[in-house]
Amino acid sequence: MGFEAKLFDGQVKEAFADVLEGARLIEGIIRNRPYEDAPIITSRICGVCPVVHNLAAIKAIEAALGVKPDDTVLLFRKLLLLGEIIQSHTLHVFLLSAPDFLGDTNDFNIIKKYPKELEMVFKVRDFSVKVMRVVGGRSVHPIATEVGGFKVLPEKKKLQEILSECDNILEKAKDSHKFIEKIKFPKLEVELRPISSSQAGEYSFYGGDNIISGQGLDLSLQKFYKSIEELQRPKSVVKETSLYKRHYLVGALARILNQNELLNPAAKKLFKKMPEEVKSNPFYNLFAQSIEIIHCIEEIKNILEKLSSLKIPHEIRQKIVLRAGEGVGSVDAPRGTLLHFYKINKSGKIVDCNIITPTAQFLNDLDHSLKIYIPQLATLKDEERVLKIKSLVRVYDPCISCATH
Amino acid sequence: MKAIKPKIGIFSLSCCEGCENAISEYPREFLKLANKAEIVEFRLLEDAPIKFENWDVAFIEGSAITAANLEMLKKIRKYAKILVTLGNCAEFGGIHKIKNYRGKEKLAKAVYKNYKEIDNFEIEDIKNLVRVDYNVPGCPVNPEEFLRIAFDLISGKIPRIQERAVCYECQRRGFPCLLQKGEPCLGPITLGGCNAVCLESRMPCEGCRGFYEGANFKSLFKLIDKQVGKKRREEILEIFGIKDRLEKKIKK
Numbered sequence: 001m002g003f004e005a006k007l008f009d010g011q012v013k014e015a016f017a018d019v020l021e022g023a024r025l026i027e028g029i030i031r032n033r034p035y036e037d038a039p040i041i042t043s044r045i046c047g048v049c050p051v052v053h054n055l056a057a058i059k060a061i062e063a064a065l066g067v068k069p070d071d072t073v074l075l076f077r078k079l080l081l082l083g084e085i086i087q088s089h090t091l092h093v094f095l096l097s098a099p100d101f102l103g104d105t106n107d108f109n110i111i112k113k114y115p116k117e118l119e120m121v122f123k124v125r126d127f128s129v130k131v132m133r134v135v136g137g138r139s140v141h142p143i144a145t146e147v148g149g150f151k152v153l154p155e156k157k158k159l160q161e162i163l164s165e166c167d168n169i170l171e172k173a174k175d176s177h178k179f180i181e182k183i184k185f186p187k188l189e190v191e192l193r194p195i196s197s198s199q200a201g202e203y204s205f206y207g208g209d210n211i212i213s214g215q216g217l218d219l220s221l222q223k224f225y226k227s228i229e230e231l232q233r234p235k236s237v238v239k240e241t242s243l244y245k246r247h248y249l250v251g252a253l254a255r256i257l258n259q260n261e262l263l264n265p266a267a268k269k270l271f272k273k274m275p276e277e278v279k280s281n282p283f284y285n286l287f288a289q290s291i292e293i294i295h296c297i298e299e300i301k302n303i304l305e306k307l308s309s310l311k312i313p314h315e316i317r318q319k320i321v322l323r324a325g326e327g328v329g330s331v332d333a334p335r336g337t338l339l340h341f342y343k344i345n346k347s348g349k350i351v352d353c354n355i356i357t358p359t360a361q362f363l364n365d366l367d368h369s370l371k372i373y374i375p376q377l378a379t380l381k382d383e384e385r386v387l388k389i390k391s392l393v394r395v396y397d398p399c400i401s402c403a404t405h
Numbered sequence: 406m407k408a409i410k411p412k413i414g415i416f417s418l419s420c421c422e423g424c425e426n427a428i429s430e431y432p433r434e435f436l437k438l439a440n441k442a443e444i445v446e447f448r449l450l451e452d453a454p455i456k457f458e459n460w461d462v463a464f465i466e467g468s469a470i471t472a473a474n475l476e477m478l479k480k481i482r483k484y485a486k487i488l489v490t491l492g493n494c495a496e497f498g499g500i501h502k503i504k505n506y507r508g509k510e511k512l513a514k515a516v517y518k519n520y521k522e523i524d525n526f527e528i529e530d531i532k533n534l535v536r537v538d539y540n541v542p543g544c545p546v547n548p549e550e551f552l553r554i555a556f557d558l559i560s561g562k563i564p565r566i567q568e569r570a571v572c573y574e575c576q577r578r579g580f581p582c583l584l585q586k587g588e589p590c591l592g593p594i595t596l597g598g599c600n601a602v603c604l605e606s607r608m609p610c611e612g613c614r615g616f617y618e619g620a621n622f623k624s625l626f627k628l629i630d631k632q633v634g635k636k637r638r639e640e641i642l643e644i645f646g647i648k649d650r651l652e653k654k655i656k657k
Binding site: 021022023024025026027028029031032033034037040041044045046047048050091095096105106107108111122125129136137138139140141143144151152232234235236237239315390401404 | 421423427513516519523
């Protein structure tokens with residue numbers, strides 16, 4: 001992906017993403033197919049965060065068909081999702097974004113320079129891959145999930161094994177955080193409008209009925225979906241969004257600003273150490289992701305402890321009764337709130353589909369931050385300036401496969 | 406004297422990038438590969454613009470669905486001694502090949518307001534666009550199989566995938582047969598090597614790895630048509646882009 005900025009008297013007039021990815025037309029190819037195909041096909045929107053597309057599709061279809069998954073199903077879906085958040089965040093924090101601040105953007109060099117630290121990160125990532133394999137059947141493109149439940153559930157023995165690793169992995173994640181915590185970010189002050197999903201009593205990834213903002217907005221999911229405006233610039237294959245004509249932020253930093261009170265203890269302790277700047281400097285998204293990794297490991301442990309007192313059936317499947325309907329499904333993906341919408345006819349075929357990805361939602365916010373950041377770099381040499389601009393783009397963690405879909 | 410290491414490039418066209426993610430699932434093994442060879446291009450782990458030089462092996466994931474994608478693909482072919490397609494999108498066009506089967510203009514119109522201005526190519530298998538030497542199948546690729554093939558290639562061996570069906574691997578692992586339960590499963594006609602990972606999760610095989618040459622296609626289709634109808638069978642064949650090549654194959 002490239003970024004184009006039009007400069008006028010040293011000020012940025014317009015900045016926008018220039019995407020090289022082609023149109024795969026996922027929202028088109030899904031039409032006129034049975035609803036069962038949607039979670040399979042849409043997980044292929046993104047190979048870094050397939051679980052969130054799979055689950056958002058399943059949730060939207062369940063809303064359309066009036067299907068209610070039971071509590072055990074929800075626990076397993078959350079486990080799978082937490083695994084993916086850790087997997088995506090470890091990749092992004094330590095291999096895609098932090099290198100910008102460690103003085104070398106080639107990861108092979110970073111791995112040579114910090115072998116001990118990267119080994120800790122690999123252990124955390126291995127753990128997340130294991131969680132996804134055990135629950136979803138595979139880490140890239142899950143297979144065990146389906147509308148209504150799970151085709152197969154893991155054996156208790158495997159869950160116990162993961163549970164026994166949690167404490168050790170939590171320490172590794174804390175140490176990894178210590179490693180990147182030393183990074184000093186550039187000064188940048190922008191007005192952040194953080195938006196995230198919300199769930200009663202828990203830090204929300206799976207999502208509930210509402211979407212909240214740091215400015216006190218509290219909308220039902222349906223109202224939020226209807227209020228988002230999508231804009232396709234000429235020739236672009238990305239539909240950027242605005243909410244009430246304004247840009248807004250989704251992702252780890254938005255979530256942590258909106259719901260830090262709900263973080264698990266170890267994660268909360270680290271958040272409390274953050275300086276006041278975290279509220280206005282998007283670079284802190286990197287730390288927010290790292291803290292979320294810690295929160296997720298704690299949460300995986302909580303869920304596994306709950307599951308250890310339950311009897312786990314071999315499968316949980318529902319007989320689906322077809323009806324015409326439409327539904328919105330949302331989960332908070334690693335990069336922010338993701339929405340899937342489907343309209344289904346009475347024979348179970350999808351007649352309409354719309355997918356709004358986190359990257360499409362925060363691109364306008366990124367543009368806005370770049371407009372403020374770029375003039376601050378006016379005195380730097382070109383090479384240095386490019387690196388600084390890239391570091392801000394990367395810290396937002398844009399996913400172009402998702403943005404384009 | 407220090408031996409010259411073979412140079413590897415890993416490239417991505419339009420796709421989900423899940424194969425790139427999958428091949429780094431075993432980071433230590435992947436680093437061993439990076440140690441034995443020199444991985445000079447890999448967008449996931451470095452951000453320098455592509456430096457075109459002679460690569461011993463180039464892996465390509467994704468489909469060429471824009472003019473820029475196509476240009477890049479052709480240029481990579483020029484510089485690569487061995488070109489390997491990585492994953493279902495490169496081999497068969499991936500899920501987005503459904504565009505070809507369902508009318509790409511109509512679909513673009515449903516998705517984009519400015520649908521006329523975007524590149525909306527017919528999806529082609531990479532081997533129809535440039536010469537392809539080897540292939541790593543699957544959606545996503547099996548990381549262990551990728552590593553085996555990559556190590557073979559850098560040590561000058563010809564990589565082989567054993568000709569056997571997913572069905573064989575499923576039975577050997579003792580999973581219940583979904584076909585017998587009435588679910589449309591392509592296991593008997595699909596090339597193994599995935600260890601029947603989908604069947605392990607009771608997900609019927611949808612053929613992402615392409616064909617097992619020894620299969621009896623017609624008899625499986627007859628059975629599936631009886632179970633779910635011809636229309637649904639064809640829909641399933643569309644998912645991983647195998648429908649067009651399979652139809653040609655059966656006609657022969």
